[in-house]
Amino acid sequence: MSTGRVWKYGDDVNTDVIFPGKYTYSVLEPEEMARHALEDLDPDFAQRVKQGDVIVAGRNFGCGSSREQAATCLKAAGVQAVIAKSFARIFFRNAINQGLPVLQSTEAADSIESGEKIDIDFASGEIKTGKGVFAFPPFPDSVLGILQEGGLIPYTAKRLKESQKRRC
Amino acid sequence: MGRTFSEKVLGLKAGAEVRAGRVVTVSPDYILSHDNSAAIIQEFNKLGVGNVRCPKKLVIILDHVVPASSEKYAANHKAIREFVSQQKIPNFFDIHQGICHQVFSENGFALPGKLILGADSHTTSYGAFGAFSAGIGRSEVASLWATDEIWLRVPETIKIEIKGSLPSGVFAKDIILKIIGDQGADRANYKAVEFSGEAVKRLSVASRLVLANMAAEMGAKNGYIVPDESVIPWIKDRARDEFEVIASDQDAQYEAVLDYDVSSLQPQVACPHTVDNVKPVSELEGLRFHQAVIGTCTNGRLEDLEVAAAVLRGKTVHTQVRALVIPASRQVYLEALNKGLMNIFAEAGCLILNPGCGPCLGAHQGILAPGEVALSTANRNFRGRMGSRDAEIYLASPATVAASSLEGKIADPRRYL
Numbered sequence A: 001m002s003t004g005r006v007w008k009y010g011d012d013v014n015t016d017v018i019f020p021g022k023y024t025y026s027v028l029e030p031e032e033m034a035r036h037a038l039e040d041l042d043p044d045f046a047q048r049v050k051q052g053d054v055i056v057a058g059r060n061f062g063c064g065s066s067r068e069q070a071a072t073c074l075k076a077a078g079v080q081a082v083i084a085k086s087f088a089r090i091f092f093r094n095a096i097n098q099g100l101p102v103l104q105s106t107e108a109a110d111s112i113e114s115g116e117k118i119d120i121d122f123a124s125g126e127i128k129t130g131k132g133v134f135a136f137p138p139f140p141d142s143v144l145g146i147l148q149e150g151g152l153i154p155y156t157a158k159r160l161k162e163s164q165k166r167r168c
Numbered sequence B: 001m002g003r004t005f006s007e008k009v010l011g012l013k014a015g016a017e018v019r020a021g022r023v024v025t026v027s028p029d030y031i032l033s034h035d036n037s038a039a040i041i042q043e044f045n046k047l048g049v050g051n052v053r054c055p056k057k058l059v060i061i062l063d064h065v066v067p068a069s070s071e072k073y074a075a076n077h078k079a080i081r082e083f084v085s086q087q088k089i090p091n092f093f094d095i096h097q098g099i100c101h102q103v104f105s106e107n108g109f110a111l112p113g114k115l116i117l118g119a120d121s122h123t124t125s126y127g128a129f130g131a132f133s134a135g136i137g138r139s140e141v142a143s144l145w146a147t148d149e150i151w152l153r154v155p156e157t158i159k160i161e162i163k164g165s166l167p168s169g170v171f172a173k174d175i176i177l178k179i180i181g182d183q184g185a186d187r188a189n190y191k192a193v194e195f196s197g198e199a200v201k202r203l204s205v206a207s208r209l210v211l212a213n214m215a216a217e218m219g220a221k222n223g224y225i226v227p228d229e230s231v232i233p234w235i236k237d238r239a240r241d242e243f244e245v246i247a248s249d250q251d252a253q254y255e256a257v258l259d260y261d262v263s264s265l266q267p268q269v270a271c272p273h274t275v276d277n278v279k280p281v282s283e284l285e286g287l288r289f290h291q292a293v294i295g296t297c298t299n300g301r302l303e304d305l306e307v308a309a310a311v312l313r314g315k316t317v318h319t320q321v322r323a324l325v326i327p328a329s330r331q332v333y334l335e336a337l338n339k340g341l342m343n344i345f346a347e348a349g350c351l352i353l354n355p356g357c358g359p360c361l362g363a364h365q366g367i368l369a370p371g372e373v374a375l376s377t378a379n380r381n382f383r384g385r386m387g388s389r390d391a392e393i394y395l396a397s398p399a400t401v402a403a404s405s406l407e408g409k410i411a412d413p414r415r416y417l
Helices: A030-034 A069-076 A089-097 A106-111 A141-148 A152-167 B005-014 B037-045 B071-086 B100-106 B121-129 B138-147 B172-183 B205-218 B232-238 B302-312 B330-338 B341-348 B398-407
Strands: A002-008 A054-057 A081-084 A102-104 A117-121 A126-129 A132-135 B023-026 B030-033 B058-061 B091-093 B115-118 B132-135 B150-153 B157-163 B192-196 B222-224 B256-261 B268-270 B278-280 B291-294 B322-325 B373-376 B392-395
Touching: A030 A069, A054 A106, A069 A089, A081 A106, A089 A102, A089 A141, A089 A152, A089 B138, A106 A126, A106 A132, A141 A152, A152 B138, B005 B023, B005 B115, B005 B132, B005 B192, B005 B222, B030 B100, B030 B138, B037 B071, B037 B138, B058 B100, B100 B121, B100 B205, B100 B330, B115 B121, B115 B138, B121 B132, B121 B205, B121 B222, B132 B222, B138 B150, B172 B205, B172 B256, B172 B268, B172 B278, B192 B205, B205 B222, B205 B302, B291 B302, B291 B398, B302 B330, B302 B341, B302 B398, B322 B341, B330 B341, B373 B398
Parallel strands: A002 A054, A054 A081, A081 A102, B030 B058, B030 B115, B058 B091, B115 B132, B157 B192, B157 B256, B192 B222, B291 B322, B291 B373, B373 B392
Antiparallel strands: A002 A117, A117 A126, A126 A132, B023 B150, B268 B278, B268 B392
């Protein structure tokens, strides 16, 4: 069980407002990316976000560019999960590949309010709020494996190391 | 029950008969990356494998910030050139070649039936040639370089049947803006979009690319147009490899079939700050703007420059407008030079920039100040994309942008064509 404070936003939060294009090829370190997180949507966010906070949003979160920094910057800023009514496809993959859990629940996204403290139980697939308990679809094992390793790169590195061992 | 194009291609790649919804592990034919290769190399180096598994599959094209506008960008480009040399990657295109999607197509990598993955959301473009092509993230590209494997979910397909013939002054850009405006930015999320119908059959290669490119703005995983006799010769002239046309079966199962008739379509404009905020040009005429952009991976090809030049010929851009013209590639630039189009642009007072992404993603070459408005032929108008978060971006066809540049305000191009 993990507790977090909520930052709530609307529909179609795109990757340009999450991590502006002007930084995409000049800012390469996650800590520096975190300082620009959500810069063009909510300029206060990067200063005030705390480790373990949760972003809650509407439909199509992360639409637009394939830039993976949109996920990296949120994770580096301390965001422990994003809950939304739906996620844009590439962002969904990128978030998992950065070890950032993305939870889909229309009911939770409608009910949760900004600033509220909520609990997320990743094991049981439940979001617990003052207003109730909301289930989210559990991750398949392949996705869980990537999240547990902290992202696709450490996951692939481990897998490659193991497959090399097997060959010997 | 028949199969869709996407079910067939991913099934062939996976060596199994598959339906939408199935997750398959596949090896792509080509893996595209651009300036972001510098960041991908950093991730690749963490994998501890040393060598790229299949160097021939990598296509690296520098286009996003070319030439380098700062020391940081220069260092990125340098790191990429060194990696290309060390890893003996044969398909590398340096800063003088143009926008990745145009260069990739011109150089015969975008082929029917191929599986192409790229670290760019507009990788959907190659569906214009009957390829299955989708955008992925950096970690996935780094992982692919090492393993040559990735999981993909076989997408459901939305078929968009487009009837009628386009009126004069109305273009593929107007068709796709109309569709995105009606359907919304997430209508095709996780799905394939197949464009068909008599209006699509009549579209040129460049116009088909506009549809497939902007399928990404409906959330699509991939766009697709069956390659027919009007594009096969273009493809054959450039093909790097053998290819096979793969088409959906007559009785394939679609998630939805959407019908459009473009016979009375007006020019369309996407308004700030989302691509699905679309209005006919008639509702926006008279809106003042400061910067025009004619170019990008959506509309920087020869036919786009020809239409813009036809509007601008012998006239002068409005004194309040800065009009940027950016050919999509070196080849487009050369053809435009040979046809005298660049003279027309220069005489009209346009600023001609080198082939590349230009200011589309807000990194250089025409950044917007607070309060400024741009009218662009690009595919995205998100807040802050071209600079200030207090700037606005409108999207339209090259004809609409050119006509509006003459008047200094959004104008209907049909008066000029």
